[in-house]
Amino acid sequence: MARTRADDYGEKQQRIRDCAAELFAARGFEATSAADIAGEGGFSKALIYHYFESKEEILQDLLETHMDALLVAAQGALHEGDEPRTRLRAFVRAHMRLYATSRTKHLLLINELDALPAKGKSAIVAKQRRLVDMAADLFAELAPALKQQAALRFPTAMSFYGMINWTCIWYRPDGTLSPDAFADLACDLFLGGLNGTFPRRA
């Protein structure tokens, strides 16, 4: 018979993840101690080290999960509609919706990726690269001339990701501008520029 595991193994682990994510996002990874996490969740520091190897492993776990969710959502968006413009709109909306529902993890991905050891970081970066490639392929469909400018493929895709990832600095999903509304604005700006976007219906 296989070794048994407590019925609530998964839930306990998740509670640790949740408490850690909250504190990592609020104070930063380095500034958060294992004792802080234990205090937040009302469990012992030793419990954390029963479920995770290290503080870094918790962060790795959080970022990995978030990137997987992003890849699934983005991949799904690419099947919504035939026109590349429609697919781009769905692609950007998928990002903003996930950023809204998983704001904490998104903040960690942006701010604390460097806290990971080199090997773990490169695993995350590899997943990010797949996402950037999906965007770049879509852009090449939208502006075929981009295919002749291989050197600008990546800078262009990163300019796009800058627009939407930078939202972690200033955007609050509970404000007047909904995730979809910002997604559409960003989409229009990226496709048509300032003068192709304004005037626009309010």
Add this chain to the structure above:
Amino acid sequence: MARTRADDYGEKQQRIRDCAAELFAARGFEATSAADIAGEGGFSKALIYHYFESKEEILQDLLETHMDALLVAAQGALHEGDEPRTRLRAFVRAHMRLYATSRTKHLLLINELDALPAKGKSAIVAKQRRLVDMAADLFAELAPALKQQAALRFPTAMSFYGMINWTCIWYRPDGTLSPDAFADLACDLFLGGLNGTFPRRA
């Protein structure tokens, strides 16, 4: 006679700033100890606390200086040329040039702003807001319809800053794409969008 100060007071202080900046950018503010900084510079930890009140004050000093330089450079760019398009190009180039020459400080501004105490952070944020306002005013000149959409003024300006600030994640000024070349690409993308930018001369 006024109280005297060592002739090399300024230089010593600058050496501490430089060593701290390098380590803060490489390892993160929290992960860098005063002892690390002292070790890097070959001086005592006590020397640091003779010149600075705290580790935070060093970071504050670095970010304040960087923001001031950015404000001066950006302000200067707004006087280069009559057409708003020309001024925007100079504005973006000024940013990218400063990011290239002060890459370390730029990284700190993006990654370590939260390490500052609330009061110090808000002083930096206030300066950033002035910069964002300069950009937003320029955009309203370029697309007058934006003036009727007050709610989109800030999101639009932040989308722009996303494109250029996100470079700290992926852009290396010593690569094949020069700071001015990327500035022009970002400028074209923001003004004309994907289809207004490509095809373009290599």
Add this chain to the structure above:
DNA sequence: CCTACCGATCGGTAGG
């Protein structure tokens, strides 16, 4: 899954 601890190191400051 806890209390009880460890080796080491933290940011900051003492006397001289």
Add this chain to the structure above:
DNA sequence: CCTACCGATCGGTAGG
């Protein structure tokens, strides 16, 4: 009575 530092160590806390 000042500025410019040094070697040594403070009280607490880190991850494990």
